[in-house]
Amino acid sequence: MDALVNKRIKQVLKGDQNAFSDIVSLYQHKLYQICYRMLGNKQEAEDIAQEAFVRAYINLHTFDQNRKFSTWLYRIATNLCIDRIRKKKPDYYLDAEVDGTDGLNMYSHIATEEDLPEDVALQMEIQERIQYEISRLPEKYRTVIVLKYIEECSLQEISEILDLPLGTVKTRIHRGREALRKQLNKL
Helix, strand or coil: CHHHHHHHHHHHHCCCCCHHHHHHHHHHHHHHHHHHHHHCCHHHHHHHHHHHHHHHHHCHHHCCCCCCHHHHHHHHHHHHHHHHHHHCCCCCCCCCECCCCCCCEHHHHCCCCCCCHHHHHHHHHHHHHHHHHHHHCCHHHHHHHHHHHHCCCCHHHHHHHHCCCHHHHHHHHHHHHHHHHHHHHCC
16 A cells, blocks of 8 residues: 555656545545544544645655655644644533534444444443543543554554654553543542
8 A cells, every 4th residue: 555655646746636636535534533533523523634634735745755654644633633632722522412412412423333222322331431531631641542542553653653752652651541540440
């Protein structure tokens, strides 16, 4: 896949703007998922993912093709998410009722494949609580926890995405896990 992406990048750099649409098609779902997990809001995640692609396109000439494009793109998106989180005061909560619905909240959008309603309800409660507790973590821990455990990035990828030393990433994951464990034990 990296060879295909590098080929498309070369085409874009030579002036073929349509080649970038192939790159977008390859990464749009994964990029949206990362943004959604960090922001917890569908519209904001869509906006940030789109902004990340725009920035990647504009700055494509700075990309080092000896590195993984996905890491570079995810780093752009992660930085945009962090900026959005820092600039914004929470004016909503994921467990708050959505206007115009009958008691539904943002967690009601989480899909599950369980068949039994009891299992579905229990799983949703657990997911809601974990996502809520992750959202309460400090931004530096929330970012590494989302990338490691939800997006399943390797430690090296996280290090590259966040431009942090590997040791710092390990420390933040450990401290984030401990903080999350303490928060969940208070239940």
